[in-house]
Amino acid sequence: MNRLVKYYWKRTMRSRLAAFGLVYIIILVIVAIFGPFFTGDPNAVNFAEKNLPPVGFSIEHSVYDIKSGEFTTVVVKGSLKHPLGTDDKGRDLLAMLVSGARVSLYVGILATGLALIIGSVIGVTSAYFGGVVDNALMRFTDIMMTFPFFLLLVLIVFIFGPSLNLIIVVIGLTGWTGTARMVRSEALSLRTREFIQALIVLGSSNKRIIFRHLIPNVLSIIIVTATISIPGVILAEAALSFIGLGDPSVASWGRILNAGQDSLDTTWWVAVEPGILLFLTVLAFNFLGDGLRDAFDPTK
Amino acid sequence: MPRKASMREYILRRVIYAIFIAWGVFTLTFFLLRIGPSSPADKYLATLVAKGENVEELIAAVEARQGLDKPLYIQYLDYINSLLHGDWGWSFSTSMPVMELIKIHWKYSFQLILLSMLFAVFLGILIGVYSAVKQYTKADYIATFFSFIGISIPNFWLGIMLILVFSVKLGVFKTYYDTSLPMFSLANLKALVLPVITLGTGSMAAYTRYVRASTLENLRKDFVRTARAKGLPDRVVIGKHVLRNAMLPVVTIIMFDLSGVVFGGAYLTEIIFGIPGLGQISFNAIFADDYGVVVAVTLIGALVTLFFNLITDIAYTYLDPRIRYE
Numbered sequence: 207m208n209r210l211v212k213y214y215w216k217r218t219m220r221s222r223l224a225a226f227g228l229v230y231i232i233i234l235v236i237v238a239i240f241g242p243f244f245t246g247d248p249n250a251v252n253f254a255e256k257n258l259p260p261v262g263f264s265i266e267h268s269v270y271d272i273k274s275g276e277f278t279t280v281v282v283k284g285s286l287k288h289p290l291g292t293d294d295k296g297r298d299l300l301a302m303l304v305s306g307a308r309v310s311l312y313v314g315i316l317a318t319g320l321a322l323i324i325g326s327v328i329g330v331t332s333a334y335f336g337g338v339v340d341n342a343l344m345r346f347t348d349i350m351m352t353f354p355f356f357l358l359l360v361l362i363v364f365i366f367g368p369s370l371n372l373i374i375v376v377i378g379l380t381g382w383t384g385t386a387r388m389v390r391s392e393a394l395s396l397r398t399r400e401f402i403q404a405l406i407v408l409g410s411s412n413k414r415i416i417f418r419h420l421i422p423n424v425l426s427i428i429i430v431t432a433t434i435s436i437p438g439v440i441l442a443e444a445a446l447s448f449i450g451l452g453d454p455s456v457a458s459w460g461r462i463l464n465a466g467q468d469s470l471d472t473t474w475w476v477a478v479e480p481g482i483l484l485f486l487t488v489l490a491f492n493f494l495g496d497g498l499r500d501a502f503d504p505t506k
Numbered sequence: 507m508p509r510k511a512s513m514r515e516y517i518l519r520r521v522i523y524a525i526f527i528a529w530g531v532f533t534l535t536f537f538l539l540r541i542g543p544s545s546p547a548d549k550y551l552a553t554l555v556a557k558g559e560n561v562e563e564l565i566a567a568v569e570a571r572q573g574l575d576k577p578l579y580i581q582y583l584d585y586i587n588s589l590l591h592g593d594w595g596w597s598f599s600t601s602m603p604v605m606e607l608i609k610i611h612w613k614y615s616f617q618l619i620l621l622s623m624l625f626a627v628f629l630g631i632l633i634g635v636y637s638a639v640k641q642y643t644k645a646d647y648i649a650t651f652f653s654f655i656g657i658s659i660p661n662f663w664l665g666i667m668l669i670l671v672f673s674v675k676l677g678v679f680k681t682y683y684d685t686s687l688p689m690f691s692l693a694n695l696k697a698l699v700l701p702v703i704t705l706g707t708g709s710m711a712a713y714t715r716y717v718r719a720s721t722l723e724n725l726r727k728d729f730v731r732t733a734r735a736k737g738l739p740d741r742v743v744i745g746k747h748v749l750r751n752a753m754l755p756v757v758t759i760i761m762f763d764l765s766g767v768v769f770g771g772a773y774l775t776e777i778i779f780g781i782p783g784l785g786q787i788s789f790n791a792i793f794a795d796d797y798g799v800v801v802a803v804t805l806i807g808a809l810v811t812l813f814f815n816l817i818t819d820i821a822y823t824y825l826d827p828r829i830r831y832e
Contacts, residue, residue: 349530354807356770364792441660470670481663489658
């Protein structure tokens with residue numbers, strides 16, 4: 207392992223919370239990749255087993271008996287066959303949540319990646335060229351920052367139809383502003399440093415200086431920004447699905463939550479479980495991001 | 507004290523800049539809506555076909571009435587022209603001028619956002635300062651832990667959980683916001699408790715962390731030691747010397763956060779609790795292809811954000827005389 211990577215790894219792992227975050231994220235990634243092969247089809251409808259509570263819980267159902275014409279109360283217990291219960295169509299929640307993890311991570315990582323690439327290129331270009339280029343790019347960044355992001359997301363997804371890839375592209379195309387600003391200010395201070403000046407004097411091409419020297423040097427900021435951005439993106443997708451604009455072909459956490467919202471008084475677990483996962487995932491990324499920021503901060 | 511002339515010049519420049527940004531936001535919204543595949547006339551189509559009318563002719567008539575048959579740049583200029591003359595267009599999904607619609611609904615968003623911000627700022631500063639003063643004590647750890655939770659909890663889920671616990675299970679609050687309540691009444695305040703917690707918790711937790719960090723930084727400064735050495739009581743040292751300096755960066759964070767609260771949080775909170783604010787009406791407007799309302803709400807949101815940014819910039823020059831404005 208690279209000596210630098212080892213050094214920062216050690217500094218990050220000093221924080222117990224960051225370590226916890228990393229472990230959680232690794233487990234989540236493994237579950238998202240391999241889980242769906244074990245949990246079965248998340249869309250398999252089975253009305254005979256609908257509304258089953260999670261294991262260890264039980265609920266009371268009022269059942270109408272045709273023969274006696276009376277209502278009898280039946281206690282339904284959760285079983286190990288569906289450890290996290292089932293929804294109103296009898297779909298297994300564990301299978302849905304596992305496939306939802308895939309969706310969330312897919313959206314979170316791809317959209318953040320796209321936003322980071324755009325943000326870094328704009329930030330570095332802006333800082334490196336300065337003058338008119340810098341002015342134009344930063345004014346554009348200001349406009350994008352003032353633009354009501356979520357409204358824009360809702361609008362575009364409504365206009366062009368809900369598809370996961372569209373959501374990723376829109377979040378990527380709108381979410382780069384913070385990165386651009388941060389990278390710009392970092393690159394600005396780098397630009398005046400001797401080694402960059404030396405490269406200019408030596409006649410290195412702009413492309414080479416930007417991609418080989420400026421971007422690697424602002425990498426620490428980019429890594430921290432990525433870690434902190436991913437939960438925001440995951441939440442944005444969940445929020446979109448939650449208000450009914452998610453991709454209908456995938457079981458995302460937000461969509462399960464949306465479905466569970468209407469039956470809080472009976473099948474509460476359908477709304478509770480995806481929310482807990484969302485919350486823990488965001489928490490884990492925040493812990494890790496915090497640890498990384500401290501690790502990269504030379505004053506700590 | 508800042509020199510008067512340059513101060514005025516600075517404010518003027520900021521105002522012009524804000525107008526430029528607002529124009530940019532409007533332009534983006536306008537063209538985004540026009541490149542979309544669905545036209546506002548589409549909504550009429552389905553009903554008219556059912557009636558057996560000559561659809562082609564009617565589409566042309568509707569588009570002509572809304573100016574949609576003109577070239578795009580003329581529509582764009584017309585739109586700016588009418589905006590500048592105070593005409594915000596017609597909302598055909600609600601059959602009233604957009605301005606009227608906004609006049610009816612803005613209060614609901616305003617009261618929600620105002621109360622949430624008060625909740626977040628007050629508690630955020632209180633807990634943040636306390637946590638910093640008691641650094642590395644149990645209270646500090648608990649505050650830090652809960653602020654992490656507050657930042658990470660998805661606010662729409664928090665809203666649903668609050669409804670689940672307090673409305674469905676305990677029955678303390680209603681699950682839906684009752685619009686018939688008078689604005690200034692205790693019943694209305696009670697109805698807003700869950701929405702305010704839903705919207706305010708994330709911000710409150712974030713402010714707690716910023717206030718704590720900022721206060722800690724200032725507690726180490728020389729002027730604090732001087733103040734303590736002079737024998738000033740803790741209350742004065744922290745309440746006056748530290749807090750005033752610690753608040754500067756926090757003000758920026760709050761203003762920056764505000765646009766997120768207005769657009770992300772308030773939007774979802776209004777939908778969850780059925781509060782008929784601007785978020786709710788713009789949400790309905792998007793589904794109804796009622797573009798006039800969408801443009802108006804976007805623009806109003808941007809203007810509010812810009813206004814508060816401007817206030818922050820100006821407040822800064824007064825709060826911190828060291829800041830020079832160029």
